[in-house]
Amino acid sequence: MLIAKNTVKQGKQQEFVALAKEMIAKTRQEAGCVYYDLVSDQNDDQIYYFIENYADEAAVAAHRASEYFQTIVPQLAELRVKPSEVSTCTVVE
Incomplete structure (x- = not known):
């Protein structure tokens, strides 16, 4: 499981979420993806977390090597x- 905290520039939240939705849709189609969600911090509108769970390390590597990951992550x-x-x-339990 990976948890990626993102602190977004003020005023860029909508743009960030739009790109994130593209990443989410593509990642959820990966064979090794168990789940992949984006959540927002209720106390800070600039904080977003990607909550990611993969079948194994090979699935994480495949995700990071994907063309869309290589394209979208620099934009994010x-x-x-x-x-x-x-x-x-x-995951403990």
């Missing part, structure tokens, strides 16, 4: 205040 980066903060997690 331009809309963030700082680089995405990615945590690799283990």
Whole structure:
């Protein structure tokens, strides 16, 4: 499981969400994707988290190597205040 925190530049939230929706739609079609969601922080309208779960490390690698990932992620980066903060997690229960 990956949790990627994104701090979006003020006024760029709609643009970020539009690109994220494209990423979400394509990622959810990947064979190794268990789930892939975008959530917003209720206390800060500039914070968004991608909540990602994959079948295995090979599925993560395939996701990161995909053409759309290579295209969309740099566009998302331009809309963030700082680089995405990615945590690799283990589901406990």
